[in-house]
Amino acid sequence: MMDKRIREVILAVGAFGLLAAAVMLWQRQSAIDLPQPEPARPLTPMPPTPQPLLPSLPPPDARATPATSPGTWFSDADYPAEAARNGWHGTAAFRLTIDGMGQVAQCAITASTDHAVLDEATCRLLTPRARFTPARTASGVAAADSYNGRITWRLPE
Structure with missing residues (x-):
């Protein structure tokens, strides 16, 4: 009876080991096939790009x-x-x-x-x-x- 129980435990451990190896192989293959995620955006926004200075306008006689x-x-x-x-x-x-x-x-x-x-x-x-x-x-x-x-x-x- 004890030998049968030991055999079941050994088979279970072996099956678990095979399953773990299959999962690791699948994860490695998936990582190769999947596109890489975009890098995370910074938490603080980038400063705005400088805009060109507007040309100076001569002041009119009556302002807008x-x-x-x-x-x-x-x-x-x-x-x-x-x-x-x-x-x-x-x-x-x-x-x-x-x-x-x-x-x-x-x-x-x-x-x-x-x-x-x-x-x-x-x-x-x-x-x-x-x-x-x-x-x-x-x-x-x-x-x-x-x-x-x-x-x-x-x-x-």
Whole structure:
């Protein structure tokens, strides 16, 4: 009776050893066939790439003025999801180049929030939303102008 039990234990250990060897072989083969995962993204975002400086515009006789309150250009719903998940906030300073029709022709971040997601959202949202009464020359002709502002990104409550 004892010999039979010993034989069963030896067979079980041998079967387990074969199974373990098969699993190890399968894992090695799988590692060779599978594509390597992408490296993890850094926890802190990379600083935004520097944007070229906007050309200086000669000041017109009558400056461009916002057609609507700058406070209406952003809302809590605009807060980027990635920034909200990570608790990112900050103030972005921007410079808008306004064309003779009162529309934003170019946007540049002049002081970063230190979070590329927030800086990118600033210009992405300002370009279609900000509208201006065009600047005017002394003779009344519409002219290009610039507008400097800041947006403070605070997590919505």
